[in-house]
Amino acid sequence: xxxxxxxxxQSVAExxxxxxxGLLKKADEYIKNGSGRGSDFLGWRxxxxxxxxxxxxxxxxAAARIRANSDVLLVVGIGGSYLGAxxxxxxxxxxxxxxxxNGDPEVYFIGNSFSGREFNAVMSLCEGKRVSVNVIxxxxxxxxxxxAFRLVKKYMEECYxxxxxxxxxxxxxxxxxxxLKSLADKEGYECFVVPDDVGGRFSVLTAVGxxxxxxxxxxxxxLLAGAVAERESLFAAGLDNxxxxxxxxxxxxxxxxxxxxxxxxxDPDFRFMGEWYKQxxxxxxxxxxxxxxxxxxxxxxxxxxxxxxxxxxxxxLFETIALPRGSExxxxxxxxxxxxxxxxxxxxxKTFDEINERAMLGTLLAHRxxxxxxxxxxxxxxxxxxxxxxxxxxxIACAASGYMLEVNPxxxxxxxAYKKNMFALLGKPGYEEGKAALEEKIxxx
Amino acid sequence: xxxxxxxxxQSVAExxxxxxxGLLKKADEYIKNGSGRGSDFLGWRxxxxxxxxxxxxxxxxAAARIRANSDVLLVVGIGGSYLGAxxxxxxxxxxxxxxxxNGDPEVYFIGNSFSGREFNAVMSLCEGKRVSVNVIxxxxxxxxxxxAFRLVKKYMEECYxxxxxxxxxxxxxxxxxxxLKSLADKEGYECFVVPDDVGGRFSVLTAVGxxxxxxxxxxxxxLLAGAVAERESLFAAGLDNxxxxxxxxxxxxxxxxxxxxxxxxxDPDFRFMGEWYKQxxxxxxxxxxxxxxxxxxxxxxxxxxxxxxxxxxxxxLFETIALPRGSExxxxxxxxxxxxxxxxxxxxxKTFDEINERAMLGTLLAHRxxxxxxxxxxxxxxxxxxxxxxxxxxxIACAASGYMLEVNPxxxxxxxAYKKNMFALLGKPGYEEGKAALEEKIxxx
Numbered sequence: 032x033x034x035x036x037x038x039x040x041q042s043v044a045e046x047x048x049x050x051x052x053g054l055l056k057k058a059d060e061y062i063k064n065g066s067g068r069g070s071d072f073l074g075w076r077x078x079x080x081x082x083x084x085x086x087x088x089x090x091x092x093a094a095a096r097i098r099a100n101s102d103v104l105l106v107v108g109i110g111g112s113y114l115g116a117x118x119x120x121x122x123x124x125x126x127x128x129x130x131x132x133n134g135d136p137e138v139y140f141i142g143n144s145f146s147g148r149e150f151n152a153v154m155s156l157c158e159g160k161r162v163s164v165n166v167i168x169x170x171x172x173x174x175x176x177x178x179a180f181r182l183v184k185k186y187m188e189e190c191y192x193x194x195x196x197x198x199x200x201x202x203x204x205x206x207x208x209x210x211l212k213s214l215a216d217k218e219g220y221e222c223f224v225v226p227d228d229v230g231g232r233f234s235v236l237t238a239v240g241x242x243x244x245x246x247x248x249x250x251x252x253x254l255l256a257g258a259v260a261e262r263e264s265l266f267a268a269g270l271d272n273x274x275x276x277x278x279x280x281x282x283x284x285x286x287x288x289x290x291x292x293x294x295x296x297x298d299p300d301f302r303f304m305g306e307w308y309k310q311x312x313x314x315x316x317x318x319x320x321x322x323x324x325x326x327x328x329x330x331x332x333x334x335x336x337x338x339x340x341x342x343x344x345x346x347x348l349f350e351t352i353a354l355p356r357g358s359e360x361x362x363x364x365x366x367x368x369x370x371x372x373x374x375x376x377x378x379x380x381k382t383f384d385e386i387n388e389r390a391m392l393g394t395l396l397a398h399r400x401x402x403x404x405x406x407x408x409x410x411x412x413x414x415x416x417x418x419x420x421x422x423x424x425x426x427i428a429c430a431a432s433g434y435m436l437e438v439n440p441x442x443x444x445x446x447x448a449y450k451k452n453m454f455a456l457l458g459k460p461g462y463e464e465g466k467a468a469l470e471e472k473i474x475x476x
Numbered sequence: 477x478x479x480x481x482x483x484x485x486q487s488v489a490e491x492x493x494x495x496x497x498g499l500l501k502k503a504d505e506y507i508k509n510g511s512g513r514g515s516d517f518l519g520w521r522x523x524x525x526x527x528x529x530x531x532x533x534x535x536x537x538a539a540a541r542i543r544a545n546s547d548v549l550l551v552v553g554i555g556g557s558y559l560g561a562x563x564x565x566x567x568x569x570x571x572x573x574x575x576x577x578n579g580d581p582e583v584y585f586i587g588n589s590f591s592g593r594e595f596n597a598v599m600s601l602c603e604g605k606r607v608s609v610n611v612i613x614x615x616x617x618x619x620x621x622x623x624a625f626r627l628v629k630k631y632m633e634e635c636y637x638x639x640x641x642x643x644x645x646x647x648x649x650x651x652x653x654x655x656l657k658s659l660a661d662k663e664g665y666e667c668f669v670v671p672d673d674v675g676g677r678f679s680v681l682t683a684v685g686x687x688x689x690x691x692x693x694x695x696x697x698x699l700l701a702g703a704v705a706e707r708e709s710l711f712a713a714g715l716d717n718x719x720x721x722x723x724x725x726x727x728x729x730x731x732x733x734x735x736x737x738x739x740x741x742x743d744p745d746f747r748f749m750g751e752w753y754k755q756x757x758x759x760x761x762x763x764x765x766x767x768x769x770x771x772x773x774x775x776x777x778x779x780x781x782x783x784x785x786x787x788x789x790x791x792x793l794f795e796t797i798a799l800p801r802g803s804e805x806x807x808x809x810x811x812x813x814x815x816x817x818x819x820x821x822x823x824x825x826k827t828f829d830e831i832n833e834r835a836m837l838g839t840l841l842a843h844r845x846x847x848x849x850x851x852x853x854x855x856x857x858x859x860x861x862x863x864x865x866x867x868x869x870x871x872i873a874c875a876a877s878g879y880m881l882e883v884n885p886x887x888x889x890x891x892x893a894y895k896k897n898m899f900a901l902l903g904k905p906g907y908e909e910g911k912a913a914l915e916e917k918i919x920x921x
Contacts, residue, residue, distance in 0.1 A: 114781060127597040130574070144743075144774065144775075145742070146744050146828065147827065148570060148807075149570070171818055174820065175780075185811060210819065214818075291792075299591050306781065309782055310781030314783075314784040317786075317790065319788065320790060325785075330589075331590060332554060332620075334894055336755030337770075339758065339763065340762025340770075344766065345765060361593070365623050366626050372655045372656075372659045374655065375626070377904050377905060378619075378623060384592055392921070393900070393914070394894040397894040400893065401893060407921070413593075446787070449783065476840065
């Protein structure tokens with residue numbers, strides 16, 4: 032199970048932690064009883080899909096078909112409909128997985144920007160390959176994804192004909208209504224469900240994340256089993272569980288003027304887990320002018336870029352290290368060099384992984400001496416079960432931390448503001464009213 | 477040339493800007509006269525390599541040889557010895573360039589972490605391909621890069637024999653001394669220079685960035701020409717130039733309690749330019765407990781993750797938008813759909829690029845209404861010359877901003893702290909003294 036350590040943060044005393052007991056107790060009630068704000072969106076809490084249940088088997092069957100008849104899976108989605116799957120795949124399969132010919136289909140994520148260049152690049156990588164598509168959108172009207180899907184649908188129908196294309200397109204969407212659901216029913220796409228009570232950023236353990244991950248070769252049964260086990264462990268521990276303690280420590284740091292949490296990994300493959308974490312916490316807490324700004328770094332690489340700032344810059348940060356237990360398989364060893372011009376023979380025989388661990392410890396102590404505290408989230412490492420544990424740990428920590436902040440951790444009202452302006456500027460029917468005023472404002476830019 | 481706009485930041489008045497006149501004047505003197513702290517590292521200011529000069533021709537000749545006899549170029553370097561080249565290549569050639577069979581060699585960056593898994597993945601991508609190597613390190617003893625290079629050198633000698641390997645390895649290092657220079661001279665590697673007066677984060681326009689970029693197919697002559705032209709333009713404008721105005725606006729924001737600058741691009745290919753920017757500003761300013769914490773985002777993708785925070789979260793941010801002028805070539809058009817189930821026919825016929833521009837404008841106005849101001853850096857767009865202009869613009873802005881902060885913008889004393897600990901923990905000769913105390917501290921973690 033996931034562990035959490037903060038004793039190395041010397042400045043934190045037991046009393047600092049206890050000061051948040053009241054807020055934590057309330058947050059716990061909100062989570063367990065569904066009595067807090069946004070409780071319509073607590074569906075992630077009980078992990079709707081269990082390993083091996085009928086829905087999981089249906090996802091696995093679809094993934095098996097994709098794997099059997101496709102060289103490429105195009106995943107069309109944005110935000111929570113893309114970050115989770117990408118994070119899981121890159122961490123477990125490496126960001127190079129599309130280039131390593133290991134028998135798994137290539138997986139590309141599109142429809143998450145308005146970059147025509149990215150769209151064109153990915154489509155050109157599909158040339159001569161057998162393609163399947165997973166389009167993921169609750170409503171089917173999210174602009175970035177819907178626009179990309181119009182083109183992808185056309186491409187698929189041109190390549191395979193309408194009937195065969197329909198067998199190669201999988202829609203993950205609302206169970207009953209919406210533009211994508213209607214289209215899928217009409218065309219005969221197999222559908223998977225974005226549950227009504229699970230927001231995008233909490234959806235990686237639903238079909239949203241599971242289908243692309245399983246198709247990429249991830250053992251989603253183990254991923255789910257890890258999450259289920261973590262859930263049981265956290266719930267059994269009551270208030271004194273590591274996810275809650277992490278949530279409390281975030282508030283201790285906030286109360287000391289820390290404005291920014293930096294999620295640290297020493298593994299470049301974890302980078303998209305950092306992006307996923309930024310959405311999870313940033314979107315859950317960033318409201319009512321509150322919240323810790325979430326950033327992420329990959330050390331030791333970024334010690335050579337942002338390390339200076341963390342060590343000696345504006346003291347607005349703390350670090351949270353996502354730290355795998357155990358060691359990496361197949362980690363190369365530093366060879367002995369009889370010349371030793373680089374003076375590194377003291378490392379000869381050591382694995383990269385062993386050096387990495389010492390870099391982590393040395394950095395933690397150096398940053399603490401510089402005034403930047405580090406919290407540690409220990410998890411099992413690079414296997415699907417451990418990643419499932421970690422994901423569920425972050426879910427609970429995020430919900431608790433958001434409730435302790437006294438916001439609704441499950442809405443995202445601010446995301447509509449730019450869309451409203453964009454629609455008015457693009458002439459979407461129904462948005463005419465604001466257009467003239469916006470056009471005037473634009474002249475002043 | 478690069479432009480800068482802030483009038484859309486409604487809260488900023490002319491008097492707010494003028495308040496920094498004194499600090500700016502001093503910063504300008506430091507930059508122009510070399511009279512400030514760290515002036516030994518002002519070498520980037522005059523752009524040592526000019527398009528078409530002898531050194532540039534030598535770089536181009538080496539790149540031409542790599543292009544002629546290699547399928548893969550491995551670039552071994554960390555921090556400033558990797559971010560600039562990677563940023564330039566990804567922006568100008570797309571992050572998918574290694575997969576698009578367009579006649580350019582694949583370029584992989586290694587030696588920038590202790591990830592054995594990444595190292596193994598990249599080496600397995602070299603199988604059956606013709607490989608060249610550019611190892612980049614001022615000293616040759618930077619641990620991450622030196623350790624990787626030990627293995628790469630061995631690999632090359634096993635593949636090609638020592639003599640041919642030496643022709644395929646290019647060292648960018650100190651002109652006269654250091655471990656890598658000695659090794660290169662002994663083995664007969666062609667050498668390029670990391671100048672004494674240019675720090676890593678300012679080195680992209682030296683051989684450090686130019687050789688990998690040219691080998692990848694970037695027109696480095698145009699890149700340099702853009703930088704030279706930007707230099708002339710900025711210097712001719714005196715104090716009233718856009719790079720200085722940007723530096724001043726950063727201080728206006730800082731004086732209002734903004735702790736974090738978010739560099740915004742609407743182009744996923746710009747992502748590594750964001751990483752480069754984070755090192756440039758973070759390492760230059762993050763000292764003496766000062767500096768703006770630099771973050772970067774890719775919109776509209778990240779509007780669906782961090783957008784909520786920027787719109788309504790803790791008001792510690794401002795945005796700086798890197799905005800290309802003109803429009804993208806080959807931007808796909810939204811097709812008309814007679815069913816219009818997604819309701820997006822109002823976009824039919826529009827290019828992705830046109831939608832992106834409206835998204836940018838709508839977002840800027842929405843964020844401003846939410847209290848997050850946006851500054852705009854206008855540049856020419858995705859061509860080497862325009863990127864050279866932008867790079868030099870950021871150099872000058874960073875130097876000015878750092879001097880206005882009254883720090884030395886060109887050192888990075890804090891980067892040594894973790895290395896010292898790491899070396900002690902790893903048993904490096906000469907670091908024995910601190911080891912026992914560190915081991916004790918580690919027990920408490």
